[in-house]
Amino acid sequence: MSLNLAVIGGDGTGPEVVAQALRVLDQVAKDGGFEVQTTPLPYGGERYLETGTVLTDDEVEGLKAYDAILLGAVGHADVPPGVLEKGILLKLRFELDQYINLRPVKLYPGIETPLAGKGPDEIDMVVVRENTEDLYCGNGGVARRGTAQEISTQEMIATRFGVERCLRYAFELARSRKAQGFPGRLTLVHKTNVLTFCGGTWFRAFEAIGEADYADIEREYHHVDACCMYLATKPEIYDTVVVPNMFGDIITDLGAAIAGGMGIAASGNLNPDPSNPNPSMFEPVHGSSPDIAGQNKANPLACIDSLAMLLRETGRTQGKPALEAAGERVGAAVLAVTPKFTGKKLDRSGYGTSEIGDMVLEALGA
Amino acid sequence: MSLNLAVIGGDGTGPEVVAQALRVLDQVAKDGGFEVQTTPLPYGGERYLETGTVLTDDEVEGLKAYDAILLGAVGHADVPPGVLEKGILLKLRFELDQYINLRPVKLYPGIETPLAGKGPDEIDMVVVRENTEDLYCGNGGVARRGTAQEISTQEMIATRFGVERCLRYAFELARSRKAQGFPGRLTLVHKTNVLTFCGGTWFRAFEAIGEADYADIEREYHHVDACCMYLATKPEIYDTVVVPNMFGDIITDLGAAIAGGMGIAASGNLNPDPSNPNPSMFEPVHGSSPDIAGQNKANPLACIDSLAMLLRETGRTQGKPALEAAGERVGAAVLAVTPKFTGKKLDRSGYGTSEIGDMVLEALGA
Numbered sequence: 154m155s156l157n158l159a160v161i162g163g164d165g166t167g168p169e170v171v172a173q174a175l176r177v178l179d180q181v182a183k184d185g186g187f188e189v190q191t192t193p194l195p196y197g198g199e200r201y202l203e204t205g206t207v208l209t210d211d212e213v214e215g216l217k218a219y220d221a222i223l224l225g226a227v228g229h230a231d232v233p234p235g236v237l238e239k240g241i242l243l244k245l246r247f248e249l250d251q252y253i254n255l256r257p258v259k260l261y262p263g264i265e266t267p268l269a270g271k272g273p274d275e276i277d278m279v280v281v282r283e284n285t286e287d288l289y290c291g292n293g294g295v296a297r298r299g300t301a302q303e304i305s306t307q308e309m310i311a312t313r314f315g316v317e318r319c320l321r322y323a324f325e326l327a328r329s330r331k332a333q334g335f336p337g338r339l340t341l342v343h344k345t346n347v348l349t350f351c352g353g354t355w356f357r358a359f360e361a362i363g364e365a366d367y368a369d370i371e372r373e374y375h376h377v378d379a380c381c382m383y384l385a386t387k388p389e390i391y392d393t394v395v396v397p398n399m400f401g402d403i404i405t406d407l408g409a410a411i412a413g414g415m416g417i418a419a420s421g422n423l424n425p426d427p428s429n430p431n432p433s434m435f436e437p438v439h440g441s442s443p444d445i446a447g448q449n450k451a452n453p454l455a456c457i458d459s460l461a462m463l464l465r466e467t468g469r470t471q472g473k474p475a476l477e478a479a480g481e482r483v484g485a486a487v488l489a490v491t492p493k494f495t496g497k498k499l500d501r502s503g504y505g506t507s508e509i510g511d512m513v514l515e516a517l518g519a
Numbered sequence: 520m521s522l523n524l525a526v527i528g529g530d531g532t533g534p535e536v537v538a539q540a541l542r543v544l545d546q547v548a549k550d551g552g553f554e555v556q557t558t559p560l561p562y563g564g565e566r567y568l569e570t571g572t573v574l575t576d577d578e579v580e581g582l583k584a585y586d587a588i589l590l591g592a593v594g595h596a597d598v599p600p601g602v603l604e605k606g607i608l609l610k611l612r613f614e615l616d617q618y619i620n621l622r623p624v625k626l627y628p629g630i631e632t633p634l635a636g637k638g639p640d641e642i643d644m645v646v647v648r649e650n651t652e653d654l655y656c657g658n659g660g661v662a663r664r665g666t667a668q669e670i671s672t673q674e675m676i677a678t679r680f681g682v683e684r685c686l687r688y689a690f691e692l693a694r695s696r697k698a699q700g701f702p703g704r705l706t707l708v709h710k711t712n713v714l715t716f717c718g719g720t721w722f723r724a725f726e727a728i729g730e731a732d733y734a735d736i737e738r739e740y741h742h743v744d745a746c747c748m749y750l751a752t753k754p755e756i757y758d759t760v761v762v763p764n765m766f767g768d769i770i771t772d773l774g775a776a777i778a779g780g781m782g783i784a785a786s787g788n789l790n791p792d793p794s795n796p797n798p799s800m801f802e803p804v805h806g807s808s809p810d811i812a813g814q815n816k817a818n819p820l821a822c823i824d825s826l827a828m829l830l831r832e833t834g835r836t837q838g839k840p841a842l843e844a845a846g847e848r849v850g851a852a853v854l855a856v857t858p859k860f861t862g863k864k865l866d867r868s869g870y871g872t873s874e875i876g877d878m879v880l881e882a883l884g885a
């Protein structure tokens with residue numbers, strides 16, 4: 154059994170946090186008796202500034218050979234906004250058809266939340282963000298640029314195909330969480346009272362699929378504005394949440410904030426279809442934090458937890474139980490480490506990047 | 520001096536909270552020596568269900584004769600989503616060209632915030648939401664509806680004209696707040712790294728106008744996802760915020776949540792251009808709460824504070840100092856009342872709707 158992993162450290166603190174995740178990976182591979190082959194790839198802002206290349210179609214093709222991709226962070230202060238985000242991150246999500254962006258919002262024991270009176274019992278949901286449609290398609294343009302008559306547009310797109318596969322994934326997830334003791338509730342978040350066209354496509358599919366195939370799952374609908382309010386006031390109402398791409402971006406950042414901040418938020422860009430050969434890509438939700446890059450200050454827990462997700466998901470999709478088991482172990486080690494952050498800020502804990510890596514290794518019994 | 524006011528109570532708790540605001544208005548008009556003429560208008564869900572009429576073009580024309588509009592809430596459980604919202608609220612915002620949606624996010628003394636360790640000093644900003652463009656234009660459609668090939672779109676639109684007038688309003692507001700002791704910082708919120716077309720129009724206008732005409736105002740830019748995170752973790756970084764329509768909807772609901780909830784959030788749909796004869800419209804941010812309608816449970820403070828804004832803004836725009844002074848008095852009375860909510864939930868305080876109206880009247884010395 155083996156794992157053939159593409160590693161994109163990316164910009165800023167990306168390579169540092171990835172380095173810690175790879176230490177952890179080495180250990181669990183050794184313990185679990187599986188081979189790991191890692192290929193570091195130089196895609197990111199530095200290469201773009203040196204060579205002018207963002208990410209070529211051939212490079213995207215090349216990534217298809219891997220079992221999975223681990224990404225640190227993309228974003229460079231000297232590169233105009235959108236170039237790397239659209240050219241690397243979104244290009245990979247779209248071209249590898251990673252149609253699920255899976256983002257748990259879970260407050261770990263010991264981690265401080267900004268919400269008064271809320272604890273791990275109240276903040277424990279998972280957000281399924283559609284990852285290949287919506288305002289993220291990039292359709293639109295600018296006319297009469299630079300004049301008083303300038304007009305620009307961006308198009309939000311929803312297809313039954315794209316919406317349905319995302320909804321089905323979310324319903325299945327809600328069902329599997331129900332089996333673990335969660336309420337079995339799926340909340341759709343949209344803005345159907347204004348975005349009547351795209352909102353209609355989502356809402357009708359949600360009702361039809363839910364009624365036909367998931368009668369055991371409670372369906373709820375929230376407008377995105379109300380959802381943000383509830384995340385700040387009563388996050389305990391959420392179990393599994395399904396949401397289009399743009400609103401998903403927003404509510405998962407807010408979700409990360411209430412779950413203690415970016416230092417711990419993991420995510421997976423999944424292609425969960427077993428018939429699809431493209432790899433999934435896993436990344437911390439946080440950005441490249443150029444201000445603290447190279448200072449051994451970044452918290453690698455989000456990246457290490459993303460590795461846990463990578464191992465679990467890749468193991469499950471590819472039928473490799475040793476990977477799945479290793480993923481569970483890494484997840485448990487992260488959970489074991491978080492109480493050490495009690496009374497500290499997650500991002501300014503005083504612990505160094507490699508020191509936190511050490512803690513996770515220690516929790517693994519290494 | 521007089522005020523000719525159109526009153527749309529609307530649905531659910533709307534008429535109840537408006538009734539309290541009108542009691543307050545009567546009082547300050549009597550005290551301030553100005554005439555008030557109020558015309559109740561039956562627009563809303565009930566009328567739609569009875570007659571099939573949402574809001575006719577003639578009725579919109581008719582509204583242009585008033586000095587201002589006070590709106591309770593629009594939204595009815597038996598009416599499909601979008602019908603009343605687009606047919607009344609958005610139709611009025613757009614056709615009366617109320618291009619500024621002004622939403623203070625201010626934690627009043629005594630009001631509970633969900634954020635640990637934050638108080639009135641940390642939560643005191645004002646959001647300027649563009650109100651006549653963006654995803655709210657309604658452009659888009661659905662093709663192959665009800666089939667597996669269904670596709671729907673919604674268009675986000677930004678024009679230099681619409682963006683510039685909104686930005687100039689926001690820069691002026693930041694400047695006038697600076698004169699009152701605020702930092703003099705204007706934060707633009709968008710998603711320029713993905714929405715490069717509309718985001719570009721906003722960002723370039725922001726930089727150009729700020730550099731040319733508002734060098735005294737500090738400019739900051741935040742992505743909308745980061746903004747939601749900061750609103751939950753460090754709201755004190757915000758002074759004046761300017762934001763397109765859809766993202767403005769989202770961040771102001773979150774803003775209302777951190778400022779103690781919908782019970783207190785006021786808003787104005789402004790047409791601040793003195794050369795424009797159309798009235799502005801003022802409304803609480805909260806919805807129609809059909810579950811508690813008719814039970815004397817709704818908190819009228821948001822509506823009364825919207826009345827304060829109505830009086831201030833109408834007085835200023837129309838050069839009627841008596842109205843402005845009355846608006847200041849109503850605002851001060853709301854501020855005087857909020858400490859009575861110490862230790863209580865704003866929305867389930869145990870105080871009745873009319874009782875809270877009494878408190879405000881009492882604070883006015885009536």
Ligand SMILES: CC(C)[C@H](C(=O)O)[C@@H](O)C(=O)O
Nearest residue numbers: 238239242402438712713744
């Ligand atoms: C960097 C950016 C393009 C990206 C997104 O908007 O999806 C990020 O915010 C995220 O949430 O992964």
Ligand SMILES: CC(C)[C@H](C(=O)O)[C@@H](O)C(=O)O
Nearest residue numbers: 346347378604605608768804
């Ligand atoms: C009711 C709805 C159309 C409206 C909006 O989205 O603008 C509301 O949420 C608001 O914020 O005033």
